[in-house]
Structure formats: C-alpha cells, structure tokens
Amino acid sequence: MLVNGKWAEKWQPVQQSDADGRFIRQHSGFRDRIGPDSAKGFAVEAGRYQLYVAYICPWASRTLIALHLKGLENAIDVCAVDPRLGDQGWAFTGRDDSDLDPVNGASYMHEIYTLADPTHTGRATVPVLWDKKTRTIVNNESSDIVRIFDKDFGALATGDVDLCPPELQKEIDAVNERLYMSFNNGVYRAGFAGTQKAYEEAVADVFASLDWMEGRLARADWLVGDRLTETDIRAFVTLVRFELAYYSLFKCNLRPLSAYPAVRAYLVRLLAIPAFAASVRPDHIKAGYYSIKALNPTGIVPVGPELDYLEALGAARGDRPARSAA
Numbered sequence: 001m002l003v004n005g006k007w008a009e010k011w012q013p014v015q016q017s018d019a020d021g022r023f024i025r026q027h028s029g030f031r032d033r034i035g036p037d038s039a040k041g042f043a044v045e046a047g048r049y050q051l052y053v054a055y056i057c058p059w060a061s062r063t064l065i066a067l068h069l070k071g072l073e074n075a076i077d078v079c080a081v082d083p084r085l086g087d088q089g090w091a092f093t094g095r096d097d098s099d100l101d102p103v104n105g106a107s108y109m110h111e112i113y114t115l116a117d118p119t120h121t122g123r124a125t126v127p128v129l130w131d132k133k134t135r136t137i138v139n140n141e142s143s144d145i146v147r148i149f150d151k152d153f154g155a156l157a158t159g160d161v162d163l164c165p166p167e168l169q170k171e172i173d174a175v176n177e178r179l180y181m182s183f184n185n186g187v188y189r190a191g192f193a194g195t196q197k198a199y200e201e202a203v204a205d206v207f208a209s210l211d212w213m214e215g216r217l218a219r220a221d222w223l224v225g226d227r228l229t230e231t232d233i234r235a236f237v238t239l240v241r242f243e244l245a246y247y248s249l250f251k252c253n254l255r256p257l258s259a260y261p262a263v264r265a266y267l268v269r270l271l272a273i274p275a276f277a278a279s280v281r282p283d284h285i286k287a288g289y290y291s292i293k294a295l296n297p298t299g300i301v302p303v304g305p306e307l308d309y310l311e312a313l314g315a316a317r318g319d320r321p322a323r324s325a326a
C-alpha cells in the first residue's frame with residue numbers, strides 16, 4: 001500500500017483484520033461527483049474521463065456494467081489492469097488482453113493515486129474514475145461511480161434505464177446495505193478470515209443471503225421493485241464469481257449454486273444482457289483470485305470448474321472454448 005505517497009516495501013496482499021480476525025475493508029478516499037453536484041467543478045464532457053478497472057474485481061465490475069447499461073461506452077474510456085495482484089499491487093502489463101495505460105503511461109495503479117495526491121496513504125484499489133483534464137481522481141468508490149454514471153452524465157448517457165428510481169431508492173439503499181455486508185463483502189470476510197469464528201460467521205451470512213435471494217427470486221424477477229436496478233448489479237457481480245472463486249478459494253462451500261434454482265436462473269438471465277456479459281472475464285477472475293499468495297501460495301490456477309452458463313457466454317462473444325486442446 002502507499003504510505004505518504006511511497007509504495008511500502010514488503011507489502012503483501014493481505015487484508016486488515018480486527019482483534020477477532022474479522023476482515024476489514026478500507027474506506028475509499030476520493031468521493032466527488034460530476035456535473036452540478038461536483039464540489040471541484042468536474043464537468044460533463046465526452047472523452048474527459050477514464051475508468052480504471054480490473055475484470056477480477058466485483059466492485060470495478062459494478063461500474064463497468066453501469067457504464068454499458070447507460071450507453072456511456074463512447075463517452076468514457078476504460079483501462080483494465082493485469083488480473084494478478086503483484087508485489088506492487090495492480091499493474092499495467094498488456095498481458096491476457098489487459099491494457100497498457102494510454103492516458104498516464106503508468107506501470108502500476110499506485111502511480112495513479114500519487115499523481116492525484118503525491119502524499120496519499122492507502123491501498124491503491126480499483127475502480128478509479130480519472131479526470132484527464134485536471135489529472136486527478138474524481139472518485140474511487142464503486143457505489144458512487146455507479147450513481148455518477150446513472151445520474152450525472154445527462155444526455156451523454158443514452159441507455160434507457162434508471163438504476164435507482166427515486167421511488168425505490170429507500171428500498172434499494174436498504175437491500176444494498178444488507179447485501180454488501182453479508183454477501184458482496186461476506187465472501188471476502190470468509191476468504192480472509194483470520195479465525196474459525198470469523199470464518200463461520202461470514203459463511204453463515206453468505207448463505208443466509210442466498211436463502212433470502214432464492215425466496216425473493218422465486219416470486220419476483222428482480223431483487224427490488226419490478227425492474228432492473230443497481231441492486232441486481234450488486235448481486236450479479238458476486239454470483240458470477242461464486243463458483244469460479246468463492247466456493248473453493250474463499251471456502252464458501254456450504255451448498256453449491258445449483259441448490260438455489262431461482263438464483264441460478266436469475267444469474268443466467270442477467271448473463272444474457274450484453275452489458276452484464278461484457279463485464280465477465282472468467283480467465284481474469286480465476287487468474288486474479290488464485291494469484292492471491294496469502295490464500296494460494298503456489299499460484300496454481302484450477303482447471304475447472306466447467307460451468308455451462310459461462311460457456312454460453314464465451315460462445316456468444318466468439319471466444320475459444322475454455323478448455324484448451326493441449
């Protein structure tokens with residue numbers, strides 16, 4: 001991580017924990033908006049902003065899905081890091097169809113943070129929304145960036161969807177909060193737990209969330225109201241990683257996803273929406289999670305699992321089959 005603008009040596013991608021071994025996620029530091037609600041006057045302009053993402057990362061994937069659903073692909077550039085978190089954090093290598101940084105020419109994500117604030121202290125996380133004009137970070141919190149794309153870009157956003165309609169906002173915020181604690185971050189609390197107790201608490205939360213979603217989706221198409229909202233984006237990014245990484249690497253293995261037929265059908269339905277499909281790179285997800293040395297010291301990436309819903313995704317994009325012919 002960065003300490004006063006310097007990359008701390010001997011840094012390991014291990015997360016913070018409390019006295020009982022419970023995983024603690026860092027708070028995001030850059031929280032401005034774009035347009036009339038911007039404190040620093042970031043204006044709505046096509047081509048001015050770049051979104052830094054990692055395809056492995058569920059928080060970054062939320063913002064990618066929102067960008068595509070809102071039809072902002074031509075207004076905002078996207079730059080994807082190498083999926084493997086190395087000794088210097090996220091890197092721009094161009095490997096595995098990741099990107100080199102065309103705007104700042106950075107080698108590592110932490111350079112983007114020190115360009116914005118030469119004395120920055122904190123982890124160099126993705127997503128980051130970067131302003132090319134003033135060369136700084138607008139925002140590095142995915143829940144804000146989703147709302148920036150949904151609300152701030154006005155006529156530049158051509159997608160015909162309101163991800164947080166005012167009449168549903170209260171319920172969306174309440175369900176988002178619950179899902180975040182117990183599901184989106186719940187899987188991380190399980191994976192990075194430092195004690196048996198912290199792990200068991202987290203796994204119970206994860207499966208209680210799946211139980212709740214199964215009940216809801218057995219009688220409704222969407223998690224809140226009668227339409228697609230940002231809550232569905234939040235559920236999706238964790239669901240699509242569940243069998244690829246969380247079930248095995250994070251030990252969230254109480255039940256397979258097939259024990260939740262309504263949830264699984266919902267996942268397949270969302271994958272058929274191009275904005276959702278465009279955010280999913282199974283190769284990056286597996287390479288990224290299994291490169292976390294603290295959890296997988298050998299770095300060996302499992303061959304499986306074979307997942308029919310992801311093969312359909314690859315075929316739709318014209319990818320080669322997941323299993324090589326070697």
Ligand SMILES: N[C@@H](CCC(=O)N[C@@H](CS)C(=O)NCC(=O)O)C(=O)O
Pocket residue numbers: 025026027028056057058059060089123124125126127140141142143
């Ligand atoms: N609050 C942030 C969390 C982002 C986050 O934790 N991203 C992870 C990747 S999934 C990251 O970049 N981790 C690098 C690190 O912790 O050093 C958000 O939702 O935007």
